[in-house]
Amino acid sequence: MNLFILTGAGVSAESGLGVFRGTGAALWKRYDPMQLATPEAFMRDPALVHEFYNARRRNLIAAASNAAHIALARLEAGLAQRGDSMTLVTQNIDDLHERAGSKRVIHMHGELLKARCASCGAVRDCREELSTDSRCGCDGALRPHVVWFGETPLYMEEIYAALERADRFVAIGTSGAVYPAAGFVREARARGLRCCEVNLEPSENAAQFDERRYGRASEIVPSWVEEILAR
Template identity: 85%
Template structure:
């Protein structure tokens, strides 16, 4: 079995990390992404951008993986033992999949616990606050290693190769509104792959999926994993 899993903010919501879109206190309802998550915003007011991501970084360090993260790590390990293949692509910039034990994780939108030089592009681990005085060895300013609006997602060639090879495509906790990730289901369907959505509520492209299950990620993901492993 070859699985391609796409995860979004909904898989980490029960770990206390906010979602960006959707009902309730979604981040982009409370904050203006144009002022906080664009290269132009960083150039105009780097202190404000750093303050926003410093707060999120501290929240992430204090968070823990939930049952959904743990179940996906178990699925990856068991499929590997059985000779299967598993690719986990996440839109999330947290490291909760890795902390739960997942190995083959692609962060298409970057990683909050890393910093990148705005000049030379070097990436380093970062668990401390960043400021306008944070500098790379080359002298360039350090910025969060995250993909902002207007920037290109990371590792797209590797992602599409894995998607083309997969037998089953599964989207977990995604809004279905952010491209290119929202287009993965259509690409999978074009190849005749079975597609499954696991979400708190129907996504913006829910009609594209063959199998749709709704509820808290910590409940429906472990249940789905058990079904897969029982095959």
């Protein structure tokens, strides 16, 4: 078995991290992403952008992995023990998969606990708050190491190569609204893969999945993982 798993904000919501889309208190319903999450916004008002991401970083540092993260780490280890494999690609910018024990996570939208130089592109760990005075060794301005609107997601060649090797595609906690990730299920179906959606509620592209399970991630992900490991 070679699983390709895509996770989204729904995996981390029960850890107290706000989702960017969806119902309720979704962040992009309360804030204008064009003022906070574009290269142009950072050039126009870097202090405002830093203030927003500093708050997200503080929230993340105080959070903890939940049962869904832990179950996926257990799945990775269990598959490896029997000679199977798993690729975990996340749209999330948090590190809760890693804290739960996942060994290899591909962060296609970047990582909040890292900073990137806007000039030379160097990336470094960052748990402190950033400001307009935060500088790289080359004296370039530091920005959050996250993919903003209008920017290309990271590791796309690696992701598509992993999708070609997979024999099953699973999307967990995703909205099905953000591309290119929302198009992965279509790519998987074109390759003849069985596709499963595990989510709180149907995503925007739910009809493209062969199997669908709905409920709280902390409940349905562990039960789904146990089924996979029992096969």
